[in-house]
Amino acid sequence: MKNKNPSANENIIRLLNEGAGFISGENIASTLKVSRAAVWKRINILRQKGYFIESLPAKGYRLTKSPDLSLEEIKNSLQKTIFKDIIYFQHIDSTNTHAMELASKGFQEGTVLIADEQIQGRGRLGRKWLSPAGKNLYMSVILKPHILPQDAAFLTLMSAVACASALRRLTSVPVSIKWPNDLMVSDLSECGHATQAGRKLGGILTEIKADMDRIMHAVIGIGININLDAEDMPDEIKDTATSIKNESGDAQSRTLIAVEILKELDRWYNILLNKGKVTIKDKWLKLSSTIGRAVKVTVMDTIFEGTAMDIDENGMLILQLSDNSFKKISAGDVTILR
Amino acid sequence: MKNKNPSANENIIRLLNEGAGFISGENIASTLKVSRAAVWKRINILRQKGYFIESLPAKGYRLTKSPDLSLEEIKNSLQKTIFKDIIYFQHIDSTNTHAMELASKGFQEGTVLIADEQIQGRGRLGRKWLSPAGKNLYMSVILKPHILPQDAAFLTLMSAVACASALRRLTSVPVSIKWPNDLMVSDLSECGHATQAGRKLGGILTEIKADMDRIMHAVIGIGININLDAEDMPDEIKDTATSIKNESGDAQSRTLIAVEILKELDRWYNILLNKGKVTIKDKWLKLSSTIGRAVKVTVMDTIFEGTAMDIDENGMLILQLSDNSFKKISAGDVTILR
Numbered sequence: 245m246k247n248k249n250p251s252a253n254e255n256i257i258r259l260l261n262e263g264a265g266f267i268s269g270e271n272i273a274s275t276l277k278v279s280r281a282a283v284w285k286r287i288n289i290l291r292q293k294g295y296f297i298e299s300l301p302a303k304g305y306r307l308t309k310s311p312d313l314s315l316e317e318i319k320n321s322l323q324k325t326i327f328k329d330i331i332y333f334q335h336i337d338s339t340n341t342h343a344m345e346l347a348s349k350g351f352q353e354g355t356v357l358i359a360d361e362q363i364q365g366r367g368r369l370g371r372k373w374l375s376p377a378g379k380n381l382y383m384s385v386i387l388k389p390h391i392l393p394q395d396a397a398f399l400t401l402m403s404a405v406a407c408a409s410a411l412r413r414l415t416s417v418p419v420s421i422k423w424p425n426d427l428m429v430s431d432l433s434e435c436g437h438a439t440q441a442g443r444k445l446g447g448i449l450t451e452i453k454a455d456m457d458r459i460m461h462a463v464i465g466i467g468i469n470i471n472l473d474a475e476d477m478p479d480e481i482k483d484t485a486t487s488i489k490n491e492s493g494d495a496q497s498r499t500l501i502a503v504e505i506l507k508e509l510d511r512w513y514n515i516l517l518n519k520g521k522v523t524i525k526d527k528w529l530k531l532s533s534t535i536g537r538a539v540k541v542t543v544m545d546t547i548f549e550g551t552a553m554d555i556d557e558n559g560m561l562i563l564q565l566s567d568n569s570f571k572k573i574s575a576g577d578v579t580i581l582r
Numbered sequence: 583m584k585n586k587n588p589s590a591n592e593n594i595i596r597l598l599n600e601g602a603g604f605i606s607g608e609n610i611a612s613t614l615k616v617s618r619a620a621v622w623k624r625i626n627i628l629r630q631k632g633y634f635i636e637s638l639p640a641k642g643y644r645l646t647k648s649p650d651l652s653l654e655e656i657k658n659s660l661q662k663t664i665f666k667d668i669i670y671f672q673h674i675d676s677t678n679t680h681a682m683e684l685a686s687k688g689f690q691e692g693t694v695l696i697a698d699e700q701i702q703g704r705g706r707l708g709r710k711w712l713s714p715a716g717k718n719l720y721m722s723v724i725l726k727p728h729i730l731p732q733d734a735a736f737l738t739l740m741s742a743v744a745c746a747s748a749l750r751r752l753t754s755v756p757v758s759i760k761w762p763n764d765l766m767v768s769d770l771s772e773c774g775h776a777t778q779a780g781r782k783l784g785g786i787l788t789e790i791k792a793d794m795d796r797i798m799h800a801v802i803g804i805g806i807n808i809n810l811d812a813e814d815m816p817d818e819i820k821d822t823a824t825s826i827k828n829e830s831g832d833a834q835s836r837t838l839i840a841v842e843i844l845k846e847l848d849r850w851y852n853i854l855l856n857k858g859k860v861t862i863k864d865k866w867l868k869l870s871s872t873i874g875r876a877v878k879v880t881v882m883d884t885i886f887e888g889t890a891m892d893i894d895e896n897g898m899l900i901l902q903l904s905d906n907s908f909k910k911i912s913a914g915d916v917t918i919l920r
Binding site for chain 1: 731735
């Protein structure tokens with residue numbers, strides 16, 4: 245059924261969430277300036293979308309449970325951010341692929357694509373990103389930052405900071421960042437919390453369209469394993485991947501995590517544009533699991549071993565090799581050595 | 583009329599160009615394994631495309647004049663290069679815009695778009711590029727280079743080298759390169775040739791789609807004023823622009839110039855991929871009108887004055903300021919000071 249008034253669903257969910265208990269159909273109808281029959285129809289549409297809405301003739305309506313991924317609640321929570329246009333897909337080939345197409349067609353900065361399932365989820369270097377339905381978070385945001393193309397790596401760094409900060413705030417999982425784009429469960433125990441050391445929770449895939457002077461648009465893809473169970477993981481990633489649920493023991497609301505990540509992204513994006521790269525880098529270094537560690541870095545067919553010392557002003561990893569010389573690496577796969 | 587056999591036109595033009603004088607219809611028909619009636623039909627199609635083809639009943643056909651921009655002759659001349667797929671447009675919004683779309687749809691490396699006229703020709707920073715019909719060269723090539731995104735500036739440098747080399751070989755105009763992407767008439771007289779000092783002949787617009795690890799595709803747009811007359815130029819560029827014809831006094835074949843540029847581009851692209859950036863940089867420095875000069879560089883709202891010293895390994899301009907400090911500039915507008 246086509247939604248003639250795209251904000252009607254959000255408005256009803258907002259009223260139901262604001263009310264402490266029941267809210268009458270009359271009250272909803274007058275607040276939203278629609279008929280009571282329209283409210284009743286809309287309530288049924290929301291029930292089909294997975295909302296549990298209790299109704300009692302004398303009292304009205306009460307929201308008892310929201311779906312685990314609620315577009316309406318995400319939209320209601322992000323009104324003060326740049327992320328006002330949110331498009332939801334039950335299935336999509338890849339949120340990043342589609343977001344790049346939409347950006348080329350003129351969709352504005354702040355547009356967010358969220359999918360329940362990706363058929364052709366992608367990671368770095370065209371690798372497959374496992375994207376089953378109902379479990380995880382797959383989203384891409386369109387940005388049009390006034391930064392130089394060679395600073396594009398900071399979009400990845402900023403997004404990793406936003407994701408790690410949001411996940412740390414909402415969950416008990418000590419999330420850290422592995423250069424360049426991985427969200428990991430920290431293998432450095434911070435408070436005695438037992439973790440599956442160094443396993444991958446998610447990643448960031450930043451793609452840009454640019455000329456030499458400017459970035460026309462960037463798409464930041466975020467994929468995070470939220471409620472994926474160990475038994476859902478295929479053999480090839482079983483030993484290296486994990487999920488928030490797997491680490492914390494509890495299923496998490498994808499709605500809350502999406503909202504928190506997008507709020508953090510809004511915040512760190514503003515910091516990048518207004519305060520510049522140094523603040524991003526400082527925070528990134530604090531959340532990094534790479535810097536200061538002995539690492540092996542695979543760049544195409546070449547392997548470098550050394551100590552990860554720092555990242556430079558273009559986001560490149562600075563490695564100190566065994567002969568004490570320094571090597572800057574712009575793209576590669578890092579393995580942290582014990 | 584739809585062209586059922588896309589290479590038939592090229593084949594007939596090739597035979598007509600190879601023959602010293604007349605070539606019989608029977609000869610053409612047997613070589614191309616088609617009927618004489620098919621040859622006759624095809625000859626008429628080619629005449630409509632602007633070829634002057636003489637025919638004498640006893641002798642056959644003779645090509646006396648080709649159109650100034652001959653797709654068939656361009657294709658015939660580029661068989662040994664990567665530029666085998668050439669698409670011609672009488673009008674197009676922008677060859678770069680369309681080439682980026684085609685590259686996203688999977689069109690392969692080496693695809694060339696050539697237009698007689700651009701309705702919305704673009705220069706750097708979204709500036710308008712004057713693109714009238716029948717006068718100039720507007721083309722874009724799709725490349726899929728295995729180079730890092732931060733080396734993308736070398737695609738511009740390489741293309742400028744290819745264009746300047748080709749134009750110097752074919753014409754008497756002393757073409758030089760102004761950082762980052764302008765083709766200029768050199769204001770340093772090399773052999774007493776009188777030039778309109780420092781005027782702009784053309785430019786390169788490189789656009790890429792990339793992630794942090796690699797360039798998915800790049801489009802190199804080349805716009806060169808070939809036969810544009812001074813009276814065709816609008817007031818706003820009259821004092822700064824020129825054309826090959828304006829400089830050399832003679833109208834030039836756009837076919838020959840397109841062929842020579844694409845051959846040079848094929849050559850320098852191979853050099854970039856196989857020998858690396860240093861060879862490109864060395865040649866670029868030789869053709870540059872920027873390095874060693876006192877310049878003013880406008881970067882957004884800031885103006886830097888100093889001496890252009892070099893370009894670095896990412897293609898950035900290294901400027902020595904009046905306090906002897908060095909400033910690297912990745913994007914800006916250079917004015918050469920007297």
